[in-house]
Amino acid sequence: MRTSRLVATLGPAFLLACATTRPQATDVSLAARVQGPGLLFEVLYSKADERELARIESGLLAVGPRLSRWGSFREGVWIRVFPDHESLERAVDRRGYPWLRAWAYGDQVLLQSPRSWNASEPIEEELNELLTHELTHVLMYQLLQPEDEPVLDAVIEEPPLWFREGMASVTAGQGHRRLSSEDLSHWLAAHPGADLLHPKAELYRTEKEAVYGAAHRAFDLLVRICGDQGVRDVLRGVRTGARFADAFKAATGRSLSDFEQQTIRTGFAALPISASGAGGP
Numbered sequence: 001m002r003t004s005r006l007v008a009t010l011g012p013a014f015l016l017a018c019a020t021t022r023p024q025a026t027d028v029s030l031a032a033r034v035q036g037p038g039l040l041f042e043v044l045y046s047k048a049d050e051r052e053l054a055r056i057e058s059g060l061l062a063v064g065p066r067l068s069r070w071g072s073f074r075e076g077v078w079i080r081v082f083p084d085h086e087s088l089e090r091a092v093d094r095r096g097y098p099w100l101r102a103w104a105y106g107d108q109v110l111l112q113s114p115r116s117w118n119a120s121e122p123i124e125e126e127l128n129e130l131l132t133h134e135l136t137h138v139l140m141y142q143l144l145q146p147e148d149e150p151v152l153d154a155v156i157e158e159p160p161l162w163f164r165e166g167m168a169s170v171t172a173g174q175g176h177r178r179l180s181s182e183d184l185s186h187w188l189a190a191h192p193g194a195d196l197l198h199p200k201a202e203l204y205r206t207e208k209e210a211v212y213g214a215a216h217r218a219f220d221l222l223v224r225i226c227g228d229q230g231v232r233d234v235l236r237g238v239r240t241g242a243r244f245a246d247a248f249k250a251a252t253g254r255s256l257s258d259f260e261q262q263t264i265r266t267g268f269a270a271l272p273i274s275a276s277g278a279g280g281p
């Protein structure tokens with residue numbers, strides 16, 4: 001049985017990540033509540049994934065310290081476990097993404113069961129990283145939501161892909177999986193005209209390494225320039241009604257497009273704006 005608090009706090013559907021239909025819960029028959037300081041999850045899974053529950057639970061409880069740098073969840077989060085990759089792709093209405101293992105919305109994470117990953121490394125480590133990554137997305141969406149009243153999804157502007165994926169990747173400590181700045185510069189030289197920071201769907205699908213690498217390095221650069229506080233300020237700006245680009249400018253002191261262009265131009269090594277104004281011999 002689901003608890004009334006989770007149901008009550010979840011409230012109306014909050015779908016920001018994309019406009020796909022809600023996943024069907026046809027294969028799901030079991031539920032487990034996972035609760036820690038500032039964390040409330042309801043894991044929905046099928047009988048076949050009963051033995052996965054313990055490691056999912058421990059991965060969920062481990063995310064707290066990493067995510068707290070950005071803020072706290074305002075609502076409980078559903079974790080829906082899908083038995084295989086095919087059922088995950090069906091649920092998110094996307095085909096041909098063999099590397100995809102999870103998908104996040106403002107109130108839920110859809111997770112391909114680790115049982116079906118065929119992972120080569122210790123699965124706990126990878127699962128913990130993935131859960132931290134996905135739950136960073138969830139937290140970001142919740143932190144963008146206006147405080148007073150729920151608004152229609154269309155009203156809330158989604159941050160650029162590099163910011164969303166970079167924030168999740170950096171928070172989950174996934175730099176060791178991402179292309180280096182040097183690799184990215186080579187990639188960019190070999191793909192003139194490709195917009196890695198705002199990739200089209202096909203570029204995202206087929207060049208995942210470059211897209212996630214660029215997102216990670218760009219967000220990492222942003223944090224080096226303006227700190228965690230700058231990122232929190234950007235989110236707060238949007239939450240209180242500003243457009244993303246305006247919130248970015250107010251929080252970081254530079255325009256979003258300048259930051260993006262400079263990031264690419266300097267090979268992900270842009271200097272802080274203050275360094276350009278106080279030079280001397």
Ligand SMILES: [Zn+2]
Pocket residue numbers: 133134137164165168
């Ligand atoms: Zn992501």
